[in-house]
Amino acid sequence: MARHEMQPDPYPLQTAADEHIYFSREASSGGRGFAGGGCGCN
Amino acid sequence: MQLNNKKRRAGQVRESIASLSAALLAATITPLASSAAAQDYSNSDNYNRDTFGPGIAYSELDSALLVYKEGDGRVKAIEPSTDLSVHGPAGQEISLGLVFDSVSGATPNGAVPSDLPQTFVTPIKAQGSTATVTSASGGSTIIHLPPSPGDLAAAALGRQYIVPANALPMDRGFHDHRWAINFGWSQPMGGIYDVGLGGGYSIEQDYRAISVNTRLAQNFNSSNTTLSLALNAELDSSFPYGGVPAPLTEMNPQWKSPTSRGKTQMGFVLGLTEVVARHWLMQLNYSFDWQSGYQNDPYRILSVVDPASGEPLSYLYENRPRERKTQSVFWENKFDFGPTVTDLSLRYFRDDWGITSKTAEIAERINLSHSIYVEPSARWYQQSAANFFDYYLVQGQPLPTYATSDTRLGKFTSLTYGVKVGFKPTGRTEFYIRGNYYRQTGDGHPSNAIGQLQQQNLFAGSKAAYVLIGYTWDFH
Numbered sequence: 001m002a003r004h005e006m007q008p009d010p011y012p013l014q015t016a017a018d019e020h021i022y023f024s025r026e027a028s029s030g031g032r033g034f035a036g037g038g039c040g041c042n
Numbered sequence: 043m044q045l046n047n048k049k050r051r052a053g054q055v056r057e058s059i060a061s062l063s064a065a066l067l068a069a070t071i072t073p074l075a076s077s078a079a080a081q082d083y084s085n086s087d088n089y090n091r092d093t094f095g096p097g098i099a100y101s102e103l104d105s106a107l108l109v110y111k112e113g114d115g116r117v118k119a120i121e122p123s124t125d126l127s128v129h130g131p132a133g134q135e136i137s138l139g140l141v142f143d144s145v146s147g148a149t150p151n152g153a154v155p156s157d158l159p160q161t162f163v164t165p166i167k168a169q170g171s172t173a174t175v176t177s178a179s180g181g182s183t184i185i186h187l188p189p190s191p192g193d194l195a196a197a198a199l200g201r202q203y204i205v206p207a208n209a210l211p212m213d214r215g216f217h218d219h220r221w222a223i224n225f226g227w228s229q230p231m232g233g234i235y236d237v238g239l240g241g242g243y244s245i246e247q248d249y250r251a252i253s254v255n256t257r258l259a260q261n262f263n264s265s266n267t268t269l270s271l272a273l274n275a276e277l278d279s280s281f282p283y284g285g286v287p288a289p290l291t292e293m294n295p296q297w298k299s300p301t302s303r304g305k306t307q308m309g310f311v312l313g314l315t316e317v318v319a320r321h322w323l324m325q326l327n328y329s330f331d332w333q334s335g336y337q338n339d340p341y342r343i344l345s346v347v348d349p350a351s352g353e354p355l356s357y358l359y360e361n362r363p364r365e366r367k368t369q370s371v372f373w374e375n376k377f378d379f380g381p382t383v384t385d386l387s388l389r390y391f392r393d394d395w396g397i398t399s400k401t402a403e404i405a406e407r408i409n410l411s412h413s414i415y416v417e418p419s420a421r422w423y424q425q426s427a428a429n430f431f432d433y434y435l436v437q438g439q440p441l442p443t444y445a446t447s448d449t450r451l452g453k454f455t456s457l458t459y460g461v462k463v464g465f466k467p468t469g470r471t472e473f474y475i476r477g478n479y480y481r482q483t484g485d486g487h488p489s490n491a492i493g494q495l496q497q498q499n500l501f502a503g504s505k506a507a508y509v510l511i512g513y514t515w516d517f518h
Contacts, residue, residue, distance in 0.1 A: 005376075005383045005407050008325055011104075011512065012104065013106040013123050013512060014476065016123065016141075017108045017121065017510055020121075021480070021506075021508065025456070025506075026425060027395075027397045027450055027451050028368075028401070028425060030331060031329055031370040032374070034309050035307075035329060035331035035368050035370070036251075036276060036309075036331065036333075039246065039251065040248060040278075040280055
């Protein structure tokens with residue numbers, strides 16, 4: 001359980017990049033964290 | 043996003059970010075050195091990664107570069123980001139993150155395709171000129187001249203772009219830069235396992251977001267259960283190029299008033315993290331979010347079509363409700379099977395615009411050795427349409443209060459496939475590269491399409507390939 005990959009979010013920059021892409025292309029956001037993307041992504 | 047080219051400004055932004063990040067990282071690393079001296083030991087797990095167990099001060103530096111490209115000449119983006127976290131021996135943590143985005147390419151404007159060429163028009167600023175005046179002593183001065191009457195007359199006509207027959211209408215003048223900074227602080231306090239504060243600031247050429255958040259987490263059940271509550275507040279400002287268009291008015295080249303509109307967003311995430319068994323970690327979140335204010339895409343239009351032929355007759359700016367409430371339930375499970383780790387997550391989302399969505403995601407990390415792993419992944423996503431979504435409006439029918447043709451608010455399914463390869467040259471460093479392919483599919487040929495629209499693909503969904511290259515470094 002102490003292994004890095006077993007942590008809830010072991011690669012936060014990777015998660016942030018994914019969520020930014022999905023936020024800018026889909027109507028849903030949040031779940032793992034807050035909704036919204038802090039951008040006016042078109 | 044602004045529709046004009048500002049490369050010079052982008053260069054200044056990049057230089058500013060580089061200077062700022064260097065200064066901030068230096069300021070944050072300094073106190074780390076003194077705390078690390080007191081606690082300079084660590085352990086490695088079976089997979090050659092330092093565990094930095096409890097009571098050890100250390101820092102993590104994460105950096106990543108995202109390169110994103112959509113098909114058909116659409117959006118391209120390059121996004122470097124970096125994150126520095128400093129961990130104290132008593133569970134304290136401070137973090138600082140920086141992100142920079144450069145985005146360009148073509149983006150659908152919301153109009154339907156036609157079997158005839160279509161002309162669209164957007165505002166453009168009248169540009170002045172410069173003149174060099176040389177003095178008797180040989181020195182020279184550059185004088186900026188205001189726009190001439192000819193410049194003003196040309197600008198009044200706006201920027202026109204023509205879309206060929208049977209092509210998806212896209213504006214190819216899309217160009218934007220964004221940079222964002224975020225920070226966080228957390229530590230145990232007063233018997234509470236974790237108390238945190240954070241914030242963020244994001245700025246692009248036509249949008250700004252400021253957010254603050256706070257978090258409380260408490261452990262129970264011999265630290266096998268963690269309950270957490272996180273609150274978030276965000277204040278956004280949209281200041282589109284050309285001003286804020288009046289909803290459902292005809293597309294035109296005039297500069298509009300007001301020039302900006304705001305949006306407030308508040309939300310919370312209630313979380314439960316449970317060590318279900320020795321090799322099974324589970325996380326369950328409920329999220330609620332409320333948004334109030336300007337939610338329109340100021341550049342997005344809808345076609346108004348002839349009721350018989352389906353030919354576009356005019357184009358109206360879209361309009362969305364000012365309020366939106368969203369809820370989601372997110373459930374993630376991680377299973378440690380020794381050389382492999384399975385990460386399975388599900389999400390259900392709904393809002394009061396009529397959108398519901400389901401998401402399922404799986405990643406399988408396979409440790410090939412102590413220093414190399416591969417991780418294939420897949421994601422399935424499906425959403426229903428907002429109740430004010432339509433591909434187009436019909437001439438002669440009553441104008442609805444709200445209307446958008448933004449495919450992102452329509453019904454579609456998306457699939458993402460990816461594979462990641464990681465390499466750990468030491469127990470404290472890791473390089474990884476991940477490639478993904480993303481594709482949306484939707485109904486581009488609705489049965490009620492009118493006239494020539496029956497021959498067109500009305501779904502403007504995107505497909506994209508992107509690569510993320512990352513580096514992590516844990517150090518004392």
